[in-house]
Amino acid sequence: MLNDIKLGARLLLRDWHAGELKILLLALIISVTSMSSIGLFIQRIEGAMLDQTGQFLGANLILESSREISEEIKQQAQQDQLDSSHVISFSSVIVANDQFQLSHIKAVDDNYPLLSEIRISEQLYGDEVARSHGPARGEVWLVPRLFNLLGIQLGDQIEIGRHQLTVSAVLKYDPGQAFSFMSIAPKLLMHIDDIEATGIIQPGSRIKYLLALAGDEAQRKTFSQWLTPRLEQSQKLLGGTEGSEAVNSAMQKSKQYLSLAAMLSVMLSGIAIAMAANRYGERHYNQSALMRCIGAQQKNIIRIFTAQIVIIGVIGCLAGIVLGYITQLGIVALLAELISSELPAATLWPLFSGFLSGMITLAGFSLPAILRLKSTPPLKVLRDDLAPLSLSLWLVYGLAIGSIISVMWWQSGNLQLTLMVLLGTLVCVLALYIISSLLFRACNTLIPLLKGPWKVGLQQLLRHKQRNQLQLLALGLSMMVLMLIFLIRNDLIIRWQQQLPEQAPNHFIINIQSDEVAGIKSFLAEKNVSTEGLFPMVRGRIEKLNGVPIKETVADNAQLDNALRRELNLSWNDQMQQNNSLVEGQWWTEDKIGKPYISIEDGLAQRLGVGIGDSITFKIVDEEISASILNIRSVQWDSFQPNFYVIFSPDIINDYPVTYISSFYLPKTEKQTLNDLVRVYPTVTVLEIDDIMNQVKAIMQQVSTTIGYVMLFVLFAGLVVLAAALQSTIDQRMHAATIMRTLGASKAFLSRTQFSEFIILGYLSGLLAVIATETVAYGLYTRVFHLGFELHLSLWLYGPLLSSALIFGISRFYMRKVTRLSPARILREA
């Protein structure tokens, strides 16, 4: 065994100058490089996003309670080694210069904020500076709007309850401002130790006690698992994703785009590996026949060639992960301007998984060729026409498809996307095969009409129909992947960005009471602020699924789902919102209104494992209400419109305590409108989410730039496939060309013949690729990314032409010998 491995290694070394090994290695390196660099990059970006979401909260977890938080909880947090900070938040009137103003007051301790920084300025319109702590005792920081409302300046005194405090800074950004729906603008920050002196906290006061926590994922998980069953009615635990569905959704899509790009490069490299391995196998039939003739057994042959593949695999994968690591550093450096925060370091996992994926791809695509080698009949040494037994097609395709599915799925973590891409590809291969047969037949009828080199070129193409058809498939497929990645970069992502228009809502108003709805509607209309409407919101918790308590039916990991941990915002509506789309079932018609039906978001339905017709029981206030699922919706969370996991049919939950929510766009210059609104309706809460929006926009920008770099990988992989495909038939082409030269064909004639042959081949594969690309794109646009689909005219026009040029260029490189060397030399070397 050891001997076979050594022999394999030695033969490999000696065989190195044969081209297909280089192609094999190159394809593998590209595949592993792209997998590991994208893996690393996604991991780091994801880490950064999580941190950034944390920064919006100023913490990773926040326990919100209307009563003081018990010592037991505080101790547990300490025991789980979480950093903690205490915050008390309430609304109160503040007084200055005889002006009264209702404000949202946040009293913070010395640890606040746990994550991120507070930004203040020391002049009303001065530069921002970052602070890692809140105001000192006796001081307060106020948002700019309060300065205007109270007519005060820095250094002035204000009164909160019985206590006088000095205004020492302008509060520009408080990391806790985005969490939950509780921050009432305008806001003021003070020290928690000053609270007692104000005398504001009396029994019955509406106060929120917050325990902000920060720690790593494991610590947070331990703590939430401990706390969740102990939560009281008055308490809720807010996680890092709270209120940031938009960011999550953007993050998810980004991952999909990146995974898709990585997948395409894996697939392309797979094709290149398969072709190179196949040629490697073919070239070694003689060698293995001879080996068997002089006494090698089948197992020796398998070991020798497997050893070679493993050695190539290890070298290629190692080189790939090193390059992947470097590339990822490069991408991060190039994106440094876009990525505001320092990215967390990557773990070694993506490298390991890139290595393993590379080995699996290599095995899946090259094993068939090796298995075939072992069955080379030894008699081949005497009779050259013998070929090894063909393997069962099931085995060949099974291995290849099996390995590529597992790798793509593993790398992307998205089975739907994997299957979509793969199914698209398979359908395309089949269609390409049929279309290419028809095209070949059509070309056949053209031959009598052509002359000279064009005729010979086309004849050559048609002569080895099956081989050329395969080549056409491979070329078409790789051109398709190249075109797809181009579409993703230049169409999909841009359309995704356009989904978030310049004037996407950047403010939410919540806590609107029923009797204020009409007034607020007309207020907004008067100010020319447009909204999608005011949506009712009732708080409720999911209790049972199909009558069985949730804790008994849903898997443990789903129980950690936010939707189950906290109260959900339930709504009702007679129509579906514009940014939602039905996935399954029908929206309610007249006869269903007033009956207990609900519409559920597809993600939640999936996590709960429920479908149409299932019944969900909610607990609203202290009553249980059951409703059955009539339809499942997909929600565009990054639309910045109010959206709901669960929507009831009208007239079912209308009698429960309800508030309304709305969102609208307001340019920075018209922030004054907010003051007017809050003055007229002092109890509503306005949320300013410009920062979240900017973050989402930044993510989109990052992704689109990254995809640009990924495109380069795919392009490389594509070129390697093209080279592999052309190389696989180059021997025969060289031979034919040499014979033609021996028979007296001029160099010019040969050049023109090659030109016509490859230009035709290139054009045909380009045309096939466009057809296939549009088919796959249709699936991707409509099913995965939920975008409208249109044919891409420029692709139809330029795709085949570019493909012609590319394939001709590469073939020129390989065929250069034919015209340069003497026929005798080529014949001898062959």
Added chain:
Amino acid sequence: MSRNIVSVQNLSKQVNAVDRESGKTIDILTGVNLEIKYAESVAIVGASGSGKSTLLGLLAGLDEASAGEIIIHQQKLSQLDEDQRARLRSESVGFIFQSFQLLPSLTALENVMFPLELQGDASAAEKARQLLDRVGLAERYAHYPRQLSGGEQQRVAIARAFVTQPQLLFADEPTGNLDKATGETIINLLFEMNREKQTTLVIVTHDDTLAQRCDRCLLLQDGKLQHAE
């Protein structure tokens, strides 16, 4: 009987006709009987298509007979599977081919080392060098087959065939691709080495001079051994 290294009894080989649908078979060899003694040299001659190479393939266990039996070293080939036949070849059979069958990606030395390496012989390089020196290619160790002339390539092949010290050596038209003068040198070398190593030699050839150097000459005609001299 034990003096025979090869013994063939009623050997037949049929193949399917080219147009398979007719279901016809073609007889390549019919009722061949043959015995070859240790250290004997035997030539098998006959016209093209008379079945010479098929017989050689069968004798070497590269192909399976349709009927009859081949016994090599007291082992019935029909009772061995392909891997066991491979082991038999590895232990006691060497080959020389008309088209040399050198591996193009290996140097002369590496080509000669190759069978020893397959056996896991640690002194492969040393033995291979000795053999190459013996066939007069001491200066050509590092040359690739394409850098060698036909005669030189066949010498490498001879060195490769003898390097495992086989008891039985099969040669398929060893001079078929060489000019007369080179062919003669190769034949001389082959017989010299055969004498030195006391190998049994079975040669398939068109070449009368080569055939006459053998102890015995068998004529194969229409798939039958016509007479033995």
